[in-house]
Amino acid sequence: MTTLLNGSRPPRLTATARLLGRLHLDGMLLAGILAIMALGLLVLYSAVGQSEALVLRQAIRLLVALAAMLLVAQLPPAWYRRLAPWLYLAGLLLLALVLYTGDIGKGARRWLDIGLRFQPSEIMKLALPMMLAWLLHERPLPPSFGTILLCLALTLLPVAMIALQPDLGTAILITLAGAAVIFLAGIGAAYLFSAIGVALVSLPALWYFVMHDYQKSRVLTLLDPDRDPLGAGYHIIQSKIAIGSGGLFGKGWLNGSQAQLEFLPERSTDFIFAVIGEEFGLLGALSVLLIYLLIVSRGLFIAATAQDTFSRLLAGSISLTFFFYVFVNTAMVIGLLPVVGVPLPLISAGGTSMVTLLTGFGILMSIQTHRKLLAR
Template sequence: MAMIDLTRGLRSHPVRPPASGIARRRSFWERIHLDPWLLGMLLLLMLAGLVVLYSASGQHLQVPIAQGVRFGVALTVMLVLAQFTPATFQRWAFPAYLAGVLMLVAVELIGDMGMGAQRWLVIPGVIRFQPSELMKLAMPMMVASYLCRRELPPRVRDLAVCGLLIGLPVVLIAKQPDLGTSLLVATAGVFVVLLAGLTWRFIAILALLATAALPLLWMNLHNYQRQRVLTFLDPNSDPLGSGWNIIQSTTAIGSGGLLGKGWLQGTQSQLEFLPERHTDFIVAVLGEEFGLVGMLAFLMLYLVIVMRGIVMAGGAQNTFGRLLAGSIILTFFIYVFVNVGMVSGILPVVGVPLPLVSFGGTSSVTLMAGFGILMAIHTHRRLLPR
């Protein structure tokens, strides 16, 4: 019996399967390849998000209903992806990456325009989607698949290849233009490289090179992107124009105080002073209506999800799994950090939604797909001989 072979000191005793209800529940979760703790926290976050979204949408019930339907699709995608083994994702890495790059090129050539940007592909009568969302998963899969076949920590040549793998789709996404998504895609790839074991000295050198490249980046930004940075530095320079969003956002958060004004009682949001209140700036609604206590409760829930994800990533049994799982959960953390930072005025506005709270379908499906991959890596582990 496998348990006897793997356990010391039990050869003289029969191994009896536990009969408790807890054991049966654990075997059920193992059979469907889901982690009950992570799943429970994600469902709690979704439910709380729908409550906030109902208020942020001006109490229009169809908005949280539509979001709930999208959550159902996202959970289905998560469940399906959790059934595959890590080896399957490693085989998919290059085809997914190549398909993503080709679709980004198609966006550049024949993409659909919307809100001043060319970011979407349209299959008439079927779907309208952003290929850049695919790269949030295809990127770390590709970089992890490449590095796990090389000697670690990576050598300079391997780092150069990773730089090309990351840089190509990031440039294509930035040209759409979509600075927020391009930064998230780049972050997902960079996290894989960092987790591969770079020394602190090498990280410091890369940081210095990135700092030196900032003037070049500034020259290649669009005018509205430059204005966002200038507005971040001094929102009051144009209080009725580019500074309006961040001024109203910080006003809403500050007016909530310790306990908030109460659900559905926010003035900045309900009287429509706050723009994009059901998407990028939904944190301001949360802060105004639930106060500091409510915001801390949400942040604690996010922190617990991240910590659980880190534990699951640390338990992966091969290099590919550890690199990919670590990148997925750390990128999720960056989502939260950037959104809260930009809404509270400590980061420039880059259009990053609050995960599983802001209204949006594509981002929710992408996030839950990532958690499905994370659960697949965690639940498909095999007992190793001592």
């Protein structure tokens, strides 16, 4: 009776919800993330040839990343707004350092060794959208032409440095993260279409002056995989065979001949989606996609209900970028996009990008759980 009488009181919370609230975690987002991670470990076990040690190592990475998320969720969004310009500057500095002194791994200069090895471009994945959201926070929206130019400059500076490493995949993703903020800030349709136009026109320039031979060959391979079946085309041919031969229901867990007989290259990292397609079929692949879309929808919902411009823009950008990761990776594996080194988020084996991703989710949770009660 008391609840009925006391109408202004929020509905009684369950114990789980109370615990999540105290930890500043968002239940729906967390459920989606954990579901994908669990599925990922299952697939990884098959992809690495049933090595418990490698799966265990990945599980430890996941735990570390989850801990990072929990930590990040504790601070209110206002903190991140104040931190944004400094983080961006630090990111730029580290990128410059990499270009001069970084360690070379697989032919590119991406790694920085200060106690532990990491890629400073990972910092930029979050620092850039934070910086842009900070910049736009104080200004009236839609942004003026000058503000747009400033945003473009702030985006292109780190992107150019990363492209020089060279790490085209990350450069593209960071561009998209910046573009997402500018788009969400509400730039006018005229600007939008002219930007797309400029991009299309500059493609030939990119082709002739910026892209490396191996990058060009990946694009050509996409258009005609059979031009080099043992070299650049090998990945995409094997990956399409793996997915196609999976059919509706798949060949069954641990039974994908493409994956298990080691035809499929990079099957535990960039091409793990092909293992899903081969062993779990169309239904499995669609289920995984569905969970990803649920995570993205929750992120967009958090953005929609966020209380200030900074939070809104940042949450929207993080959610959209996450979708881009999923899209770029799956589209590459099924032969819609050229082969760029983008892992399947939360599933591909690997450490650094996992921490960045979950830090992003931590910020989303911080935005969702630190809302002040406003009188409407």
